Amino acid sequence: xxxxxxxxxxxxxxxxxxxxxxxxxxxxxxxxxxxxxxxxxxxxxxxxxxxxxxxxxxxxxxxxxxxxxxxxxxxxxxxxxxxxxxxxxxxxxxxxxxxxxxxxxxxxxxxxxxxxxxxxxxxxxxxxxxxxxxxxxxxxxxxxxxxxxxxxxxxxxxxxxxxxxxxxxxxxxxxxxxxxxxxxxxxxxxxxxxxxxxxxxxxxxxxxxxxxxxxxxxxxxxxxxxxxxxxxxxxxxxxxxxxxxxxxxxxxxxxxxxxxxxxxxxxxxxxxxxxxxxxxxxxxxxxxxxxxxxxxxxxxxxxxxxxxxxxxxxxxxxxxxxxxxxxxxxxxxxxxxxxxxxxxxxxxxxxxxxxxxxxxxxxxxxxxxxxxxxxxxxxxxxxxxxxxxxxxxxxxxxxxxxxxxxxxxxxxxxxxxxxxxxxxxxxxxxxxxxxxxxxxxxxxxxxxxxxxxxxxxxxxxxxxxxxxxxxxxxxxxxxxxxxxxxxxxxxxxxxxxxxxxxxxxxxxxxxxxxxxxxxxxxxxxxxxxxxxxxxxxxxxxxxxxxxxxxxxxxxxxxxxxxxxxxxxxxxxxxxxxxxxxxxxxxxxxxxxxxxxxxxxxxxxxxxxxxxxxxxxxxxxxxxxxxxxxxxxxxxxxxxxxxxxxxxxxxxxxxxxxxxxxxxxxxxxxxxxxxxxxxxxxxxxxxxxxxxxxxxxxxxxxxxxxxxxx
Ligand SMILES: [Cu+2]
Numbered sequence: 084x085x086x087x088x089x090x091x092x093x094x095x096x097x098x099x100x101x102x103x104x105x106x107x108x109x110x111x112x113x114x115x116x117x118x119x120x121x122x123x124x125x126x127x128x129x130x131x132x133x134x135x136x137x138x139x140x141x142x143x144x145x146x147x148x149x150x151x152x153x154x155x156x157x158x159x160x161x162x163x164x165x166x167x168x169x170x171x172x173x174x175x176x177x178x179x180x181x182x183x184x185x186x187x188x189x190x191x192x193x194x195x196x197x198x199x200x201x202x203x204x205x206x207x208x209x210x211x212x213x214x215x216x217x218x219x220x221x222x223x224x225x226x227x228x229x230x231x232x233x234x235x236x237x238x239x240x241x242x243x244x245x246x247x248x249x250x251x252x253x254x255x256x257x258x259x260x261x262x263x264x265x266x267x268x269x270x271x272x273x274x275x276x277x278x279x280x281x282x283x284x285x286x287x288x289x290x291x292x293x294x295x296x297x298x299x300x301x302x303x304x305x306x307x308x309x310x311x312x313x314x315x316x317x318x319x320x321x322x323x324x325x326x327x328x329x330x331x332x333x334x335x336x337x338x339x340x341x342x343x344x345x346x347x348x349x350x351x352x353x354x355x356x357x358x359x360x361x362x363x364x365x366x367x368x369x370x371x372x373x374x375x376x377x378x379x380x381x382x383x384x385x386x387x388x389x390x391x392x393x394x395x396x397x398x399x400x401x402x403x404x405x406x407x408x409x410x411x412x413x414x415x416x417x418x419x420x421x422x423x424x425x426x427x428x429x430x431x432x433x434x435x436x437x438x439x440x441x442x443x444x445x446x447x448x449x450x451x452x453x454x455x456x457x458x459x460x461x462x463x464x465x466x467x468x469x470x471x472x473x474x475x476x477x478x479x480x481x482x483x484x485x486x487x488x489x490x491x492x493x494x495x496x497x498x499x500x501x502x503x504x505x506x507x508x509x510x511x512x513x514x515x516x517x518x519x520x521x522x523x524x525x526x527x528x529x530x531x532x533x534x535x536x537x538x539x540x541x542x543x544x545x546x547x548x549x550x551x552x553x554x555x556x557x558x559x560x561x562x563x564x565x566x567x568x569x570x571x572x573x574x575x576x577x578x579x580x581x582x583x584x585x586x587x588x589x590x591x592x593x594x595x596x597x598x599x600x601x602x603x604x605x606x607x608x609x610x611x612x613x614x615x616x617x618x619x620x621x622x623x624x625x626x627x628x629x630x631x632x633x634x635x636x637x638x639x640x641x642x643x644x645x646x647x648x649x650x651x652x653x654x655x656x657x658x659x660x661x662x663x664x665x666x667x668x669x670x671x672x673x674x675x676x677x678x679x680x681x682x683x684x685x686x687x688x689x690x691x692x693x694x695x696x697x698x699x700x701x702x703x704x705x706x707x708x709x710x711x712x713x714x715x716x717x718x719x720x721x722x723x724x725x726x727x728x729x730x731x732x733x734x735x736x737x738x739x740x741x742x743x744x745x746x747x748x749x750x751x752x753x754x755x756x757x758x759x760x761x762x763x764x765x766x767x768x769x770x771x772x773x774x775x776x777x778x779x780x781x782x783x784x785x786x787x788x789x790x791x792x
Contacts, residue, residue, distance in 0.1 A: 109147045113138065113163070115185075115217065116156040122241045122309075123301040129216040130157070130207070136307050137237045137329065138205070138219030145200040145226050151193040153185055160184035161212060163193070164534070165221065166367065167203040167351045167552050170195040172572025173600055175534055177208050179613035180573050180591065183602045184209060200225045201351025202325040202369050204237065210616065211246035214331040214581055222325065223351075231373065233323040234313060236397060238364070238386050240333040241302040249298055250582055252770075253494045254621045254640070257791075259770040260299035261292060262746055264392050268292035268415050269743035278416035284423045287718045289673070291491050292743075293422050293526045295413065295447060296390045297582065298332050303388060303395040312398040318379045322399065323347070324372050328364045331581040334389040334528065334555075337362050337372075338407040341382030341399065345373040346462060352537065352550040355468045362462035363389065363442075365530035365555035367579035376400045383407040389447075411452040418450045422526055425559060431524055439560045441465045441542045446558050464562075465542045467549035473539050474546050475567045480516045483509070487556065487578075487588070489525040490671055495586050495642060496525070496578065500670050502587025502642070503577075504614035510595045511568045517592070518565040523556045529588070530555050530579040538566040553579060571597030587617030587642075618642050624792045627763075627775050631785025632657075634777075643667050645675065653782055659683040665714065675714040681728060682707045685781055708732070724755075749773075765789055 118131040132138025143149060155161050162184055164176035174195040178184035185191040200223045207217035220235045242249055252259060261267040269292075273282035285292075305311050316322060328335060337344065343358040348371035356373070364370055364386075376382060380400055385407040387394040398404065439446070441464035448454060489496045496502075511517055519538075523529060530553050537550040541563040556562050568574070577589030603609050620641045627634040632653035639646040643666055650660035665677035685704040712726025724736040736755035744750055747767045754760040763777035776786035 107148060108150055109143050110150040110152065111139070111141050112152045112154065114154045114156055115161050115163075117158075118216075120216070122304065123243060125243050127243050128245075130161075130212055131216055132219055136216040136218075136304075137239065138217070140220040140222060140235055140237075141205070142222045142224065143197050144224045145197055147223075148194065148196045153191045153193065155185045155187060155189055155191070158187050160186050160209060161207055161217070162209045163205050163217075164208040165193070165203065165205050166532075167201070167369065168195075168221075169198050169535060169537075169570070172535065172570060172574070172597070173602065175572075175574070176205075177534065177575050177613075179603065179606060179609045180575060181600060181603065183606060197223050199223060199351065201348060201353075202235070202327060202371055203351050204327045204329055204367075204369070206329065211250065211331075211581060211585065213329075214240075214242070214246035214249070218329045220325070220327055220329075229323065231321055231323050233325060234397075235306070236311075236324050236326045236384070236386075237306050237329050238327065238333075238335055238395065239304045239307075240298070240300040240330040240388075241304055242298065243301045246331075246581075250585060250619075251621045251623070253297055253582055255623045255638075256291065256492060256494065257770070258292070258741075258743070259767070260297065261294065262767060263299040264294070264390060265412075265746065266292065266294045266390070266415050267743050267746050268419060269745050269748075271743075271745035271748075273416065276416060278420070281416055281420045281423060283719075285419050286720060288423065288426050288428060289492070289671075289716065289718055289720060290422065290426060290526070292415070293418060293491070294390060294415070295418075295450075295527070296333060296388065297494075297527075297580075300333065300388070300393060303333070303335075303386065303393045305386065305395040305397055310396050310398070312381065314381070314398070314401040316376050316400045318376055318400075320400075321373055321375050324374065324384065324397075326364060326370045326372060328366055328368050330366050332366060332583075334366060334530075335364050335386040336389065336391075336410060337364055337370075337384070337386055338410075339374045339382065339384045340405045340407040341377050341380075342375045344462075346467075347371050347373055349467055349549060350537075350551045350553055353470055354549050355470055357462070357466045357468075358460075359462040359466075360460040363555075365528065365553060365579075367530050367532055368553045368555065374399065378402075380405045408453070413447075413450040414452060415450065418447060421446065421449050422558075426526075439557065440562050441540065442555065442557060442560075446560075464540055464549070464555075465544070467540070467542065467551075468544045469547045469549045472546045473548050473550055475516045475539070475565060478514045478516050478567070480518055480565075481511060483517065483519045485519055485521045485590070487521060487523045487525055487529050487531075488670070489527070489583075489588075491526060493667075493672055494582075495672075496529075496583040496588035497586075498588060498590060502614075502617050503589045503591070504587055504611070504617050506590060507610075508573060508591045508593035511592050513568070513571075513594060513596055516565060516567050518563065520561065520563050521554070521556055522561045523558055526558050527580075528555055528557050529583065532577060532579045533566070533592075534575045535570055535572075536566050536568065536574065538564040540564055568592060568594060570594075572600065585616045585619075587614065622792075625789055627777070627787060627789040629775065629777065629785040629787030631777070631779065631782045651779070651782055655686045657684065657686045657781065659685065659781065661710075663710075663712070673716040677710075677712055677714065677726075679710045679712070679726075680708065681710055751777075 162178040175181040203221040384397040539548040625636040636649040648662040663677040663679035665675040668674040708728035738753035742750040751763040761779040765773040773789040775789040
């Protein structure tokens with residue numbers, strides 16, 4: 084009895100990770116706090132766990148009970164999700180769905196048994212905190228440990244911008260990231276490279292310049308640094324790399340300079356060893372691989388971003404550096420050409436082309452310059468085979484068709500054209516098997532992640548289909564997955580690209596027979612709070628200060644609404660303003676209906692002095708009217724606008740904005756049936772600042788600078 088008490092005392096007061104009771108309870112104290120980091124020449128705010136990014140690697144042995152004491156030292160709420168773990172639903176760490184958020188300056192205790200082994204990770208599931216650094220590796224060793232040495236490779240993407248600013252830029256279709264990456268696919272470049280026809284066809288179909296990734300990152304990290312090395316490895320040594328893609332939105336090409344890469348596990352689950360020359364790891368995906376050092380050299384294990392703008396290296400061994408091949412820049416116009424051929428005019432993918440599955444045919448291959456000399460053996464899902472049978476228990480089957488949908492122009496992502504917040508939970512009864520047929524009708528890959536379960540990827544391996552919890556699905560692919568929901572509660576299924584998830588690309592599977600989650604039941608409007616991110620408002624402004632006047636433009640928009648106010652003021656007292664409050668309609672949101680106002684006082688220049696022209700209320704130069712109108716976006720991104728004001732005056736207007744003449748030069752033009760027009764040029768110097776010039780039918784010609792927020 085006394086001994087038991089002593090153990091209990093040790094248990095309660097020991098502050099650091101410890102293992103006792105022969106691998107029974109393993110405790111970690113995780114202190115989540117704000118920090119400042121400098122990964123690329125600038126001090127930037129970030130979030131660290133125990134003062135480090137990534138957070139500490141949590142190691143366990145299968146059969147242990149994990150006790151994670153999370154201390155939120157921040158002034159705002161947080162959460163931690165244990166990615167890939169099979170656990171009770173209330174331990175899954177999704178705020179407002181499976182738990183209450185961990186409030187500012189509070190402590191939250193997670194405790195659950197570990198019923199599996201393998202490589203996993205943990206990350207925040209609150210807002211964009213994952214992008215700010217809240218992630219780490221979680222390793223569960225087999226009861227009988229492997230003899231081969233191992234090393235955790237946690238890859239991540241780092242931006243010096245606030246993650247919220249990244250999301251805002253994406254929502255506003257600001258093409259600054261494209262400019263930084265050289266992927267704007269502008270008219271000038273199309274003309275020079277002989278792709279003008281493709282460019283015109285692309286704009287005819289109202290498609291934005293397509294890139295394989297959305298965000299420009301300032302640094303790529305392997306375990307928190309651009310480079311790592313393991314110099315102690317010698318010729319003939321084998322090492323197991325536990326590779327976790329902890330990025331918020333970056334896929335990586337993985338290459339090794341010394342030998343073939345042997346894949347032995349995916350998403351924590353063993354697969355029969357399979358060799359490859361290179362492989363792509365999706366956001367949130369995990370692979371365990373084994374590599375061998377042929378000689379006493381330092382061989383590069385390299386992760387290159389899918390858009391090939393950056394890379395991060397791990398050097399294995401000591402001696403002469405043997406680098407992995409450099410991946411050449413992508414040929415974006417070839418990608419554009421291919422996408423043109425697959426996209427129908429109404430913006431849906433041509434179903435005739437939907438033949439591919441399981442990454443067997445890489446749609447992006449047309450952009451790869453390195454395959455000119457023949458293809459390179461590359462891993463795909465059909466090569467993954469489980470070492471044991473994975474067939475589901477017999478039972479009724481629920482078949483779900485999920486079409487992955489998106490509106491690139493407004494950076495909206497959804498499933499079956501519906502966002503998470505507009506759906507309700509998908510009810511799955513215990514004993515029912517779920518089969519999901521996913522078809523990707525967007526131009527981007529999506530890493531779809533299921534919480535708390537493993538699904539079988541139907542990949543031609545029959546009874547030995549591999550088990551995964553992240554499925555990367557390429558454009559035009561149809562993939563099928565199936566699983567048996569064993570566990571009570573609500574389970575999130577979502578795209579793991581953080582900015583896609585934030586836009587509502589997800590669903591929840593729920594077992595209606597389970598006991599309601601007490602913590603969540605106490606929260607008012609928990610479903611609304613859980614899905615609130617997708618309806619966030621974003622603000623933007625342009626202010627041109629030019630020799631012929633000041634031209635401000637303000638915008639406030641969310642998923643379905645847009646408030647726009649634009650004005651012109653010159654130094655002679657002329658003033659013009661138009662406001663519109665619009666609602667979008669249709670899946671591609673080409674249609675907008677609005678109410679607004681048009682208020683103006685235009686001074687006319689006479690040969691003697693400035694004077695107010697015929698100052699009557701219905702003068703075209705002095706008006707204050709309420710407006711009602713519709714806007715429709717035509718091919719070539721021509722914005723049409725038909726409106727009527729309260730005096731009965733009709734006006735038709737056409738405009739084309741943001742036409743990319745070259746990487747940084749943009750053209751705007753507008754004309755209307757009142758014979759008002761404007762043509763403007765902008766040269767983008769930095770994200771916030773452009774040089775600008777325009778000619779306006781009322782305000783004349785002028786030049787100056789434009790501030791963009
Ligand atoms: Cu996605």
